[in-house]
Amino acid sequence: MPPLPVTVDSVILTVLEGTLQVLLVRRMDSPFVGLWALPGGFVRPEEPLENAAIRELRESTGVDEVYLEQLYTFGQPQRDTRGRVVSVAYVALLAADRCPIKPQRLEAEVRWWPVYELPELAFDHGAMVEMSLQRVRTKLEYTTIGFQLMPEAFTMAQLQSVYEVILDRSLDKRNFQRKLSLLGLVEPTGDVRKEGRGRPAQVFRFRDVDFVHLRERGIHVPF
Amino acid sequence: MPPLPVTVDSVILTVLEGTLQVLLVRRMDSPFVGLWALPGGFVRPEEPLENAAIRELRESTGVDEVYLEQLYTFGQPQRDTRGRVVSVAYVALLAADRCPIKPQRLEAEVRWWPVYELPELAFDHGAMVEMSLQRVRTKLEYTTIGFQLMPEAFTMAQLQSVYEVILDRSLDKRNFQRKLSLLGLVEPTGDVRKEGRGRPAQVFRFRDVDFVHLRERGIHVPF
């Protein structure tokens, strides 16, 4: 049976300027020249799929230590107009403060786009973004996946804001903090931070840096 | 970039004789001759991935209308000793009464194996089975995926038994029935069935034949 070209494409997400944003690159080659697309590329002959995703990630962002999760494999014969290409899509979550790419460089060839104001995307990349949003929203409720988008130290307001941005709805401050402290996943660093002219906020850090499946601990977290 | 051979492998599950069973075929060719493996094969040049999975399913079971869901894509370079092969794994759920393959044909080259007593499997198929069990168990709690394993008409005891077999623990009869009737997903057909020498059981059918994401309806179903 003839082999098929295999690519990886990554939906790289971050929270920047109060919105969930995805990294896109402008296509320089045919097909879809000039359209925006997810960063991706061909898998090398001896390269594990995940390594290919990490490599593409490093090439497009300069970062290589991020949360990475396989999303889905897209293999419709017509998804690439040049001929059949199978693409393994990944989702990456990147804390904004660890990313060298600055926001809103409108003329750049690589930039963040707010997920609710996307341009037309090449290939089936629109479907990939859509699926990744669903995945992240769902996992936000029963894992600590959201923590991957936070800096090491943060205030409760910042953390809640990230959850609100991803879920696209507002949350009750009191219920949010109650659940979070009930989970015991964060602890105060002892510092405080002055955000404006109000009362300074306590600064927190995560106890477990690692990804945690709350459901496997019998915990459900409907924020 | 050189293309790669792409296969699909299916973890086909059913509940038979009170256990969760997976369909395996004995390998006739190198590598791993004589070992058991998941049914699978190469994707054809113009064939969508899911169609390839359906085709392999039909070839191994004779059935082609089943619940089918993409599981994960395995692409470690060493997973096939002949050279690199990327495999897209699928999970299929098959109602036992719709399957022509009979249980316990010990000498056969294609047979059901209880998932808790598996032989050594070829390639990384053991990992595929493991991952599919996790997936199915998780989805059992917030979707109607379990219904795919039931015949059209069934008793409550049968339905509960399927849940117990998959989750590998016993459930409370009263709580199970309460939740199920609360969901409104089943209705009595009006018939009764004599299972042995006790009181006859009511026969039920599903209202929605289709797969339902209960979470999208705001429902959580921790059986």
Next chain:
DNA sequence: GGAATAGTGTCTTTCAGACAATATGTT
């Protein structure tokens, strides 16, 4: 009547969800 299986109801505890007042800092 005894055995086998089906079917049903209550109580307790936990937690999600809605809701408002107080505390601590800046200007």
Next chain:
DNA sequence: AACATATTGTCTGAAAGACACTATTCC
């Protein structure tokens, strides 16, 4: 003192989880 932001507690309703008895049929 006015303002801004942070922090904390209560009540209610829903449902998960534990638990035991009654109903119907066959022998």
